[in-house]
Amino acid sequence: MATLALDQVAKSYGEVLAIANVSLTVDEGEFLVLVGPSGCGKSTLLRMIAGLETLSGGRVFLGDKDVSRVDPKDRDIAMVFQNYALYPHMTVYENMAFGLQQRKVPKPEIKEKVLQAARTLDLTELIHRKPGALSGGQRQRVAMGRAIVRNPAIYLMDEPLSNLDAKLRVQMRAELKLLRARMGVTTIYVTHDQVEAMTLGDRVAVLKPIDGPEESNLQQIASPQELYLRPASMFVAGFIGSPAMNFMYVTIESAGDGLCARIVDTSWSVALPPGGNKAVPALADHVGKRVVMGVRPEFFSLAQPSTGTTNGRLAVDVLVSELVGPDAYLHFDLPTPEVDIGTDLIQERAETGHTDSRFTARLDSESLPGDPSRLDLDIDVSKIHFFDPKTTLAIV
Amino acid sequence: MEHHPRPLRRLVIYALLALLMLFFIGPIIWFILLAIRPPGTAFTMPPVLFFEPTADAIRHTLVDPGANARQARNSLIVALGAVLLNLPFSVPAAYALSRYRMKSKKFIMLWYLGLLMAPPIAFLIPYFVLMTQIGLSGTYLSMILVLQTLIIPFSVWLMKSFIDEVPRELEEAARVDGAAWYVIMLRITLPLVRPGLIVTSMFAFVFAWNNAAFPLVLSSQQTATLPIGTLNYFASTGVTWSFIASAAVVAMVPPMLIFLVFDRYVVRGLTFGAVKG
Numbered sequence: 001m002a003t004l005a006l007d008q009v010a011k012s013y014g015e016v017l018a019i020a021n022v023s024l025t026v027d028e029g030e031f032l033v034l035v036g037p038s039g040c041g042k043s044t045l046l047r048m049i050a051g052l053e054t055l056s057g058g059r060v061f062l063g064d065k066d067v068s069r070v071d072p073k074d075r076d077i078a079m080v081f082q083n084y085a086l087y088p089h090m091t092v093y094e095n096m097a098f099g100l101q102q103r104k105v106p107k108p109e110i111k112e113k114v115l116q117a118a119r120t121l122d123l124t125e126l127i128h129r130k131p132g133a134l135s136g137g138q139r140q141r142v143a144m145g146r147a148i149v150r151n152p153a154i155y156l157m158d159e160p161l162s163n164l165d166a167k168l169r170v171q172m173r174a175e176l177k178l179l180r181a182r183m184g185v186t187t188i189y190v191t192h193d194q195v196e197a198m199t200l201g202d203r204v205a206v207l208k209p210i211d212g213p214e215e216s217n218l219q220q221i222a223s224p225q226e227l228y229l230r231p232a233s234m235f236v237a238g239f240i241g242s243p244a245m246n247f248m249y250v251t252i253e254s255a256g257d258g259l260c261a262r263i264v265d266t267s268w269s270v271a272l273p274p275g276g277n278k279a280v281p282a283l284a285d286h287v288g289k290r291v292v293m294g295v296r297p298e299f300f301s302l303a304q305p306s307t308g309t310t311n312g313r314l315a316v317d318v319l320v321s322e323l324v325g326p327d328a329y330l331h332f333d334l335p336t337p338e339v340d341i342g343t344d345l346i347q348e349r350a351e352t353g354h355t356d357s358r359f360t361a362r363l364d365s366e367s368l369p370g371d372p373s374r375l376d377l378d379i380d381v382s383k384i385h386f387f388d389p390k391t392t393l394a395i396v
Numbered sequence: 397m398e399h400h401p402r403p404l405r406r407l408v409i410y411a412l413l414a415l416l417m418l419f420f421i422g423p424i425i426w427f428i429l430l431a432i433r434p435p436g437t438a439f440t441m442p443p444v445l446f447f448e449p450t451a452d453a454i455r456h457t458l459v460d461p462g463a464n465a466r467q468a469r470n471s472l473i474v475a476l477g478a479v480l481l482n483l484p485f486s487v488p489a490a491y492a493l494s495r496y497r498m499k500s501k502k503f504i505m506l507w508y509l510g511l512l513m514a515p516p517i518a519f520l521i522p523y524f525v526l527m528t529q530i531g532l533s534g535t536y537l538s539m540i541l542v543l544q545t546l547i548i549p550f551s552v553w554l555m556k557s558f559i560d561e562v563p564r565e566l567e568e569a570a571r572v573d574g575a576a577w578y579v580i581m582l583r584i585t586l587p588l589v590r591p592g593l594i595v596t597s598m599f600a601f602v603f604a605w606n607n608a609a610f611p612l613v614l615s616s617q618q619t620a621t622l623p624i625g626t627l628n629y630f631a632s633t634g635v636t637w638s639f640i641a642s643a644a645v646v647a648m649v650p651p652m653l654i655f656l657v658f659d660r661y662v663v664r665g666l667t668f669g670a671v672k673g
Contacts, residue, residue: 073571073574079568085565088588099574102575156572
């Protein structure tokens with residue numbers, strides 16, 4: 001049991017800078033998820049914590065101890081690899097016992113610990129099999145078992161569920177959650193799957209690839225709920241949430257004692273009365289300027305003719321509608337310049353005359369009319385996000 | 397993929413295979429026959445197809461007076477010595493070339509290949525001079541050492557391909573598990589490349605066993621190996637074909653036995669990495 005701290009860690013491969021300016025702390029017993037697209041450095045960061053990659057800069061602390069130059073074997077960590085990395089020539093028992101043997105644990109104690117872990121993970125009957133004779137899910141459990149028996153200060157998990165099929169993944173995710181509740185050991189978990197990140201993590205660190213030494217891979221580190229409700233940047237906003245957040249350029253205008261946001265190149269606008277949206281005070285500085293508005297698909301709703309307010313009502317031509325059980329995903333266009341969040345830079349494609357931007361609304365499938373080709377949509381004004389197009393940071 | 401050729405086609409294929417086999421096995425059979433022929437029937441025209449087999453030549457080679465028995469023992473010493481000296485050098489080299497990032501990796505590998513391509517005959521004189529000057533000429537060690545110049549490059553290439561197939565993550569998992577580097581080597585990496593060690597050793601053994609060029613200049617009367625013994629029969633007193641054949645047949649046996657016993661490793665070695673398991 002320990003805390004982990006990263007202090008300004010950096011990693012470069014020759015000229016290529018992979019990681020820079022990452023500082024974070026993990027509390028005792030906390031489950032931190034590192035999430036991001038491929039190439040964001042999340043696995044590298046985990047391997048640096050494990051000691052499998054050397055640091056190009058910064059320091060790593062385990063508890064109070066600076067372990068930046070300590071060999072992995074002396075770090076008291078356990079790691080679950082993406083491909084499990086089970087020793088193919090050893091049985092399940094030997095695989096789990098190996099780490100304990102290296103630490104000179106007495107034989108009877110090893111046996112007791114391994115058998116107990118095997119019971120916990122439902123592996124008792126497979127204990128004398130070799131990894132080659134196990135299914136993917138069983139291998140995954142052995143890999144977990146190998147980490148558990150060690151009772152390390154910190155667990156590191158590198159996409160441990162990504163090699164499982166969808167059904168098994170959901171099942172293992174639930175088991176992992178149970179296991180974690182029972183063990184309560186500090187864990188750092190890498191995934192590219194935001195559902196895993198959101199369901200497992202006490203806190204989630206969103207990482208992105210960097211372009212220069214002045215940037216940081218770490219975009220935001222917060223609870224899943226916080227990331228969803230208050231994304232710090234367009235990158236986080238676009239990455240967390242599925243389907244992804246819709247982005248569009250709006251011009252901020254004064255309207256009475258409040259503001260209003262007009263979608264660029266359209267006549268559509270939404271009024272932002274004081275208190276109607278948390279960003280209103282900050283947006284006052286942006287009057288007359290163009291900012292990025294972000295609306296999550298789920299905060300569109302079918303306009304009800306009976307309701308008095310029509311603020312933010314949007315008439316759209318639905319291009320494609322997808323029914324996914326209780327939800328319906330409606331894809332529509334608006335004749336406004338596209339906002340491309342890419343990996344980090346916003347590119348305005350308006351100058352190329354490209355106005356084919358696509359948006360998604362997520363609606364209750366039962367409320368849909370028979371022919372959802374032209375619909376009126378309302379936006380939940382309080383849930384709209386605004387971002388500075390230059391810095392890509394949230395305006396709050 | 398199931399594939400059943402029609403009977404006629406099958407017949408043709410088998411006939412071709414039989415012809416091919418005759419091409420490879422023919423000389424061996426011919427030599428075995430040569431060894432057990434009565435002397436004087438070796439090159440007669442028309443060939444003598446039926447004869448009373450005799451073990452005289454074999455007896456001469458191995459037992460009475462055992463003209464080549466000592467040479468067979470010498471061959472065994474040199475070949476086993478070459479195998480034992482090879483692995484401690486080629487395995488770490490192959491490991492380093494497989495695992496570590498280094499700029500000159502390609503160059504080193506090609507350099508090894510270059511050593512294999514050079515005709516050994518080109519080095520005979522320098523090696524002879526060298527070994528004479530350091531007083532090793534005529535010893536087993538001189539032959540074992542000089543053989544390494546070809547065995548090690550070959551083994552490094554072979555072992556590297558085996559080590560390449562061992563996922564790095566296994567070693568990393570062991571590091572995280574708390575294993576020191578030598579534990580990882582002994583308990584993870586080497587057990588996983590055991591087929592590679594066997595195949596490499598087999599080839600090293602057979603190469604050393606069959607090599608005639610180095611013993612020709614480096615061995616003495618006492619340390620001469622079997623190929624030298626065979627060559628000795630091309631003597632001033634005339635060429636005794638039955639003795640040559642007999643010694644050659646004896647020389648053929650160990651490599652054949654080895655490949656028979658370890659056959660499955662060779663097949664695995666040659667197809668290693670072809671299919672992800």
